[in-house]
Amino acid sequence: MPGLVDVHVHLNEPGRVEWEGFETGTKAAAAGGVTTLIDMPLNSVPTTTSKEAFEMKSFMCPSGINDFPMTNASHIKAALEILANYRRPLLVHAEIPQSSQDERLKADVDVVKRRMYSTYLETRPPSWEEGAVKELVTLAKDTIPNGPADGAHIHIVHLSDASASLDLIKEAKESGARITVETCPHYLAFAAEEISDGDTRFKCAPPIRDAVNRDHLWKALKEGHIDMLSSDHSPSSPELKNVETGDFLSAWGGISSLQFGLPVTWSYGQHYGLKLRELSEWWSSRPAKLSGLQKKGAILIGNDADLVVWDPEVDFEIGKNYTIYHKHPITPYAGRQLSGTVIATFVRGNLIYEDDQHATAACGSPILAV
Numbered sequence: 001m002p003g004l005v006d007v008h009v010h011l012n013e014p015g016r017v018e019w020e021g022f023e024t025g026t027k028a029a030a031a032g033g034v035t036t037l038i039d040m041p042l043n044s045v046p047t048t049t050s051k052e053a054f055e056m057k058s059f060m061c062p063s064g065i066n067d068f069p070m071t072n073a074s075h076i077k078a079a080l081e082i083l084a085n086y087r088r089p090l091l092v093h094a095e096i097p098q099s100s101q102d103e104r105l106k107a108d109v110d111v112v113k114r115r116m117y118s119t120y121l122e123t124r125p126p127s128w129e130e131g132a133v134k135e136l137v138t139l140a141k142d143t144i145p146n147g148p149a150d151g152a153h154i155h156i157v158h159l160s161d162a163s164a165s166l167d168l169i170k171e172a173k174e175s176g177a178r179i180t181v182e183t184c185p186h187y188l189a190f191a192a193e194e195i196s197d198g199d200t201r202f203k204c205a206p207p208i209r210d211a212v213n214r215d216h217l218w219k220a221l222k223e224g225h226i227d228m229l230s231s232d233h234s235p236s237s238p239e240l241k242n243v244e245t246g247d248f249l250s251a252w253g254g255i256s257s258l259q260f261g262l263p264v265t266w267s268y269g270q271h272y273g274l275k276l277r278e279l280s281e282w283w284s285s286r287p288a289k290l291s292g293l294q295k296k297g298a299i300l301i302g303n304d305a306d307l308v309v310w311d312p313e314v315d316f317e318i319g320k321n322y323t324i325y326h327k328h329p330i331t332p333y334a335g336r337q338l339s340g341t342v343i344a345t346f347v348r349g350n351l352i353y354e355d356d357q358h359a360t361a362a363c364g365s366p367i368l369a370v
Contacts, residue, residue, distance in 0.1 A: 198246025
């Protein structure tokens, strides 16, 4: 099938290669059938926030990196009008803090409660996403035909809330606003009530919510209300994940997952009647379209020969008979039994990965949408 196009990856280079880096990150991508990735600049040093750098994402809440400040509605409105001239999307982390509850919890709760996933979940309720999406839906009205930002569109990254936030997005789409949304495999595979206290490998933002929410996300994907998937691969050094102390409130929020998107989606999707066509749309054709990559995301004459060969019926256990190529093996997927192993990956017709072996020389290249 077409190689995966992952539109949301943090490789952290330059500046934080001890967290990941292009060498290990692209090896993991190749082993997972990912042939194109969009690197998010958040954790790099310097961050991509200057006029001379390439802007691609904004945060409506503190990003966790001081050099990458949060934005507000006026910033986003101005950015959309600029991006309209280039017909490009603005990718937005849609959470707005509704109170100072997060800081109070961090300061006041005892050690036992800091280890509880429910404590962390309480600090980022669905209302944070809903509040941000409300603002974005209002701003997205400018993207309708003949509007002041006609040509731009808003793309909401890593949606977790499948209730009020999703309803707002549906309404905006029906009105003709140019707005798209992604979710991630960890929101489709895990549920809050299944996460053990102290297991900070599961911490991410927005947080993983309950099983009912997970079912609703799958339903929205199947019905086309959620457009695509991305990994939001966000690794860090082991020390920052607080693996030993299990303190959720101070642990780095991010899940290592770049290598696992295909088998995770396929394995957990069987319960929901996932079809191969849907898998390819969510991971290949729609992400390529979002990125403006006209020669990727589909197997067509004249397209780049970016391909993944995989066997949906082969079972394996991550970390046991399946090598993890991320710089650090810390991931909530470790020990999971999955189906769908990648046999080979090709980029522009070049074999870059086959049977647990990578090509001796890299053949990829940086690309910009045209």
